[in-house]
Amino acid sequence: MIRLWFCVFAVILDAFVSGQSPCPDIFNYQTDNSGVYGTILLQPFGTVTSVTIKANFTIAARLQSNYVGSISHNGKELNVLQDFNRGVPIQYRVNFPVTSPLPRLTGLSANDIPLCYGSGDVPAPGQYVTTISLQHSLFMRNGFNGVYNPPTTNFNPGGQQNIDRFTRPPPPIQRPDYEVYQVEARPKPVQRPVVQTVQPRPTRPPYREPEYEDINQNQYPNENYNTPPPRPVIPIRTTTTTQRPRPTPAPAPLNRDQSNECGVVSDSVPLIFQGSSYQRGEWPWLVAIYKKKSSSLSYICSGTLISDQHVITAAHCMKGKTTLTSKTDIIVKVGVFNLEDDWGDDITVTRKLSSAFIHESYNASNLANDILVMTLERSVNFNSNIKPACLWSGNTELSRIVGTTGVVAGWGASETGPGGSGEPRMVRMPVVSTKECRASKPEFHRLTSHKTLCAGDKNGSGPCLGDSGGGLYILDNGRWRLRGVVSLSLLAQNGDYTCNLNEYVVFTDTAQYLQWIKDKMSI
Numbered sequence: 001m002i003r004l005w006f007c008v009f010a011v012i013l014d015a016f017v018s019g020q021s022p023c024p025d026i027f028n029y030q031t032d033n034s035g036v037y038g039t040i041l042l043q044p045f046g047t048v049t050s051v052t053i054k055a056n057f058t059i060a061a062r063l064q065s066n067y068v069g070s071i072s073h074n075g076k077e078l079n080v081l082q083d084f085n086r087g088v089p090i091q092y093r094v095n096f097p098v099t100s101p102l103p104r105l106t107g108l109s110a111n112d113i114p115l116c117y118g119s120g121d122v123p124a125p126g127q128y129v130t131t132i133s134l135q136h137s138l139f140m141r142n143g144f145n146g147v148y149n150p151p152t153t154n155f156n157p158g159g160q161q162n163i164d165r166f167t168r169p170p171p172p173i174q175r176p177d178y179e180v181y182q183v184e185a186r187p188k189p190v191q192r193p194v195v196q197t198v199q200p201r202p203t204r205p206p207y208r209e210p211e212y213e214d215i216n217q218n219q220y221p222n223e224n225y226n227t228p229p230p231r232p233v234i235p236i237r238t239t240t241t242t243q244r245p246r247p248t249p250a251p252a253p254l255n256r257d258q259s260n261e262c263g264v265v266s267d268s269v270p271l272i273f274q275g276s277s278y279q280r281g282e283w284p285w286l287v288a289i290y291k292k293k294s295s296s297l298s299y300i301c302s303g304t305l306i307s308d309q310h311v312i313t314a315a316h317c318m319k320g321k322t323t324l325t326s327k328t329d330i331i332v333k334v335g336v337f338n339l340e341d342d343w344g345d346d347i348t349v350t351r352k353l354s355s356a357f358i359h360e361s362y363n364a365s366n367l368a369n370d371i372l373v374m375t376l377e378r379s380v381n382f383n384s385n386i387k388p389a390c391l392w393s394g395n396t397e398l399s400r401i402v403g404t405t406g407v408v409a410g411w412g413a414s415e416t417g418p419g420g421s422g423e424p425r426m427v428r429m430p431v432v433s434t435k436e437c438r439a440s441k442p443e444f445h446r447l448t449s450h451k452t453l454c455a456g457d458k459n460g461s462g463p464c465l466g467d468s469g470g471g472l473y474i475l476d477n478g479r480w481r482l483r484g485v486v487s488l489s490l491l492a493q494n495g496d497y498t499c500n501l502n503e504y505v506v507f508t509d510t511a512q513y514l515q516w517i518k519d520k521m522s523i
Contacts (some may be wrong), residue, residue, distance in 0.1 A: 020102060022118030027055075027105055036102065038094030040071075042110055047085045049478055050139035053092060053110055057103035058120035062128035069097045071136035081138055092136065103132070133403070139478055262306075263390035263479030280337040280347075283409045285389040285480075286424060287311055288339060289374075289469065290331040297331055302410040302424075302470035304482050305334060305388045308379040310521050312510065313469030314485050315362040315372040327353040332376060335386040338423045339411055347385050351376040357520040359513070366446055370487040370508045372469075373520040389473060390481040396511035398434065398453055401474065405430045406455060406483060410470040429455040429472065429505070431483075437504050443490060444504070451512040453484055454504040472507050482510050 021027050028039050040053060053071060073080060074091040084090050096103050106120040123129040265282055285305040290297040303313035311332055318325045336348045354377045359369040380386055409426035437454030438444045448454065455472060472484030484507030510517070 020104065022105060023108070023116035026116050027108055029102070036099040037096065038103075038105075040092035040094065040108070042084075042090045042092065042115075044084055044087050044089065045110070045113070048081070048111065050137060051081070051084065051090065051110060052112075052135065052137040054108070054112075054133065054135045055094060055105065056107040056131065056133050057096075058106055059098060059103045059130045059132065060101045060121040060123075060127065061098065061130065063097055063130055065097070067097050068132045069103075069134055070095045071134045073136065073138065090138075094134065097132070106131075135403075139475075261479075262388045263473075263481055264387065265480065281385045283407075283424070283426065283473075284335070284385050284387040285482075286409050286470070288333045288336045288411065289313060289317060290333065291325055292329045292331060299339060299411065301468045302486070303332065303374065304471035304473075304485075305380075305386070306391060306482065306517075307388050307521065308382065309376045311374040311376065312471070312482065312485060312517065313372050313374065314367075314487055314508065315358045315370045316364065316367055316487070317469045318356060318372060319358055319362065319364055321364045327356040327374075330356065330374070332374065334376075334380050335383075337385075340422055349380050349386065351378060351380065353377060355523065357523075359516065367487050367506075368449060369451065369513075371485055371510065371513055371516075373517055375520075375523070389471060390476075390479050391514060391517065392481050392483055392511040393476070396514070398431075398450075398509065401431050401453075401483065402433045403430065404474055406472040406474040407480075408467070408470055408472050408486065410467040410486075430457060431455045431472075431474075432504060437506075441490065441503055444506070447488060447506055451509050452487070453507050453509045455484065455507060456504045458502050458504065484508060485510060 020029055026041055026043075028041075029036055030039050031037075038055075040055070042051070042053065055071065057069075072093050072095070074093060075083070080090060101121075104120050105116065105118045107114070107118070108116040120131070121129045263285075265284070287303045287305055288299060289301040289303050289311075291300050292298075301313055301317035303311040303317075306312055318327075318330065330353050332351045332353070334349045334351065337345075353374050355375040357373045357375075359371050361369040362371070363369065382388070405428050407426055407428055409424050411422065411424050432454050434448050434450075434452070434454060437448055440458075444454070453472075467486050470486045471482045472486070473480045474483045475481075487506050487508050489505045490503045
């Protein structure tokens with residue numbers, strides 16, 4: 001009798017969920033031993049290098065946890081995009097945070113192409129309705145094919161509940177042609193001890209003015225700067241640092257087509273998001289900025305190479321409330337990796353400045369308009385270790401990237417020591433709305449505007465002292481684009497002069513300064 005009842009219940013449940021989809025040829029509800037889940041069948045629509053699925057649901061309830069569900073694809077990672085381009089559909093599984101009440105599909109798109117719309121739950125008086133937005137991306141990048149799941153975000157248009165949730169991938173599974181990033185609902189970061197091998201530090205020779213070679217060609221990123229741009233602090237403080245030997249390789253020369261591509265990482269090494277260290281050449285647009293002091297150099301900031309002769313950084317790197325550093329006292333190191341031994345390698349390129357443009361409306365008191373464009377005295381040649389990041393392209397509204405995760409890299413202070421030394425580290429940071437940022441701390445009302453953005457997990461990971469001026473990079477259609485410049489973080493509550501990474505970090509939103517940046521680059 002019990003078995004008969006269970007069978008009848010299962011049949012009724014299957015019939016119930018199968019009748020809820022507004023587009024059963026694309027999206028359906030299914031059941032298995034784990035309960036109800038969703039399925040998406042995406043039919044091929046041409047040859048693509050990336051596929052991004054976005055699905056919106058309403059739930060007529062208030063979620064009792066921060067888990068908002070996830071989307072995963074079925075099949076072998078190695079073949080999914082190749083097969084799709086050959087005409088094979090991609091199948092996805094949608095895991096829901098709750099199944100009672102059943103989430104209702106309100107929108108489904110692929111590469112921003114609408115596929116399906118449905119009517120969502122309408123809140124009754126005193127009732128919660130939660131809206132979740134799930135996203136999954138597959139991409140092929142510069143010879144590597146990969147799978148990457150950006151953060152999932154949970155919004156509440158009714159204003160009764162507002163939960164932001166982001167996903168964090170574990171280490172990539174390396175395959176011959178693919179980078180694979182699996183995504184789970186975001187847990188609290190695992191605290192692990194940092195493993196560091198301390199080696200004798202070589203004695204740095206006194207600083208000497210660099211000798212330059214004549215460069216006869218101008219190299220700019222292959223990017224149409226007439227098109228309005230779209231979306232991108234630093235050392236990770238909560239994850240394991242794996243020390244690995246790094247011989248100094250000669251930079252691999254690139255052909256003209258490759259060297260002019262902005263925002264494309266070398267295909268010789270995979271990106272590693274789970275961990276604080278990364279290999280040389282993975283962020284080839286990261287530069288170190290120094291200030292000359294008598295016969296030595298003092299590290300002050302990070303910056304981003306955006307052409308063969310231009311760097312974007314923070315204005316406060318050169319101008320404080322009462323101080324202004326002359327451009328003649330600034331030295332930029334491009335292609336640099338380990339700040340302890342960069343003077344001994346043949347990759348790092350050192351440049352003086354021919355000009356430095358601090359934004360005319362920069363305010364050193366509250367760091368409004370905290371942006372600076374540097375013009376190098378001589379251009380640099382692109383190779384596997386020196387490339388520019390792309391400027392933003394497309395829609396510049398902040399709302400379009402809220403919930404997106406960017407990457408920050410640099411030489412800032414961390415649990416292993418002060419900033420401005422050793423190898424750079426990186427961290428992933430989700431972008432949040434200005435409203436949420438201001439609601440988290442009263443101080444952010446004064447420190448944010450329509451030209452800033454906030455990001456962070458508020459978990460102790462992020463940019464710190466020494467990371468100022470570094471970029472927030474966001475992956476867009478296989479290219480890394482500069483979306484933010486590290487501007488400020490709140491001070492630690494213990495009174496120490498350190499950054500409080502349990503709060504959001506404020507970035508200058510470079511997408512709001514595109515015309516200004518282009519104007520300065522043309523001078």
